Amino acid sequence: MGIIEAKNIRKSFGKEQVLKDISIEVGKSEYLAIVGPSGSGKSTLLHILGCMDTQDSGELLFDGQNIKRLSNRQIAAIRNKKCGFVFQFFYLEPHLTIAENLEIPLFLSKLTKEERKNRVKAVAAAVGVEKLLNKFPRQLSGGEQQRAAIGRAIVNCPKVLFLDEPTGNLDSVNTARIMNLLKTLQTKYKFTIIMITHDLSIAKLADRVINIKDGRVC
Numbered sequence: 697m698g699i700i701e702a703k704n705i706r707k708s709f710g711k712e713q714v715l716k717d718i719s720i721e722v723g724k725s726e727y728l729a730i731v732g733p734s735g736s737g738k739s740t741l742l743h744i745l746g747c748m749d750t751q752d753s754g755e756l757l758f759d760g761q762n763i764k765r766l767s768n769r770q771i772a773a774i775r776n777k778k779c780g781f782v783f784q785f786f787y788l789e790p791h792l793t794i795a796e797n798l799e800i801p802l803f804l805s806k807l808t809k810e811e812r813k814n815r816v817k818a819v820a821a822a823v824g825v826e827k828l829l830n831k832f833p834r835q836l837s838g839g840e841q842q843r844a845a846i847g848r849a850i851v852n853c854p855k856v857l858f859l860d861e862p863t864g865n866l867d868s869v870n871t872a873r874i875m876n877l878l879k880t881l882q883t884k885y886k887f888t889i890i891m892i893t894h895d896l897s898i899a900k901l902a903d904r905v906i907n908i909k910d911g912r913v914c
């Protein structure tokens with residue numbers, strides 16, 4: 697059984713049907729890339745697969761659980777414990793240090809203060825920001841900020857890491873570094889990766905690529 701099984705997913709915003717009839721299955725520890733033109737529904741699909749938004753019809757099984765049968769509280773727990781998110785513009789908290797940013801998701805866990813500190817240190821080392829922990833996001837380069845954002849996304853040991861155009865704001869050198877980092881982290885932590893990208897040279901690094909066009913898989 698896959699970690700995510702989506703069947704006949706439809707989603708409209710007003711009169712516009714954005715996702716028309718999408719069925720996909722994503723395997724445990726699979727690395728999936730989603731490509732397609734701007735406006736084709738990629739981000740909308742990612743939000744639904746990551747339990748950040750809900751479909752109008754169709755079924756989503758996340759790690760064997762039918763999302764429709766769960767309360768909002770249960771869905772939030774899945775999002776917090778099993779999902780990590782990385783976006784194009786990083787979204788680090790500007791008034792917090794990198795260490796504090798990395799610690800944020802851990803406040804939803806039952807870890808002690810010392811356990812949180814140790815977890816932050818370990819993840820910072822894994823993503824290569826261990827020397828930047830006392831700095832603020834604005835003092836980091838784009839590539840460094842994205843490393844920190846990836847650290848924050850994986851600090852809770854998610855089962856699925858969702859990335860929406862993670863290198864859209866980076867130069868080619870930093871793009872290659874982030875892609876290498878993702879591979880290394882996946883080998884180490886065995887999470888599933890679902891990554892949207894418009895860069896086909898990046899998509900090629902995934903185990904599988906799916907194409908979304910006009911709200912359908914093609």
Ligand SMILES: Nc1ncnc2c1ncn2[C@@H]1O[C@H](COP(=O)(O)OP(=O)(O)O)[C@@H](O)[C@H]1O
Nearest residue numbers: 709712714732733734735736737738739740741
């Ligand atoms: N929250 C929303 N409210 C209204 N329309 C939206 C919303 N999110 C996305 N859309 C619309 O859905 C379509 C697909 O958007 P999106 O999923 O962001 O595409 P992509 O990520 O492939 O560029 C676009 O026409 C967009 O304007």
Ligand SMILES: [Mg+2]
Nearest residue numbers: 738739740860
């Ligand atoms: Mg998008």
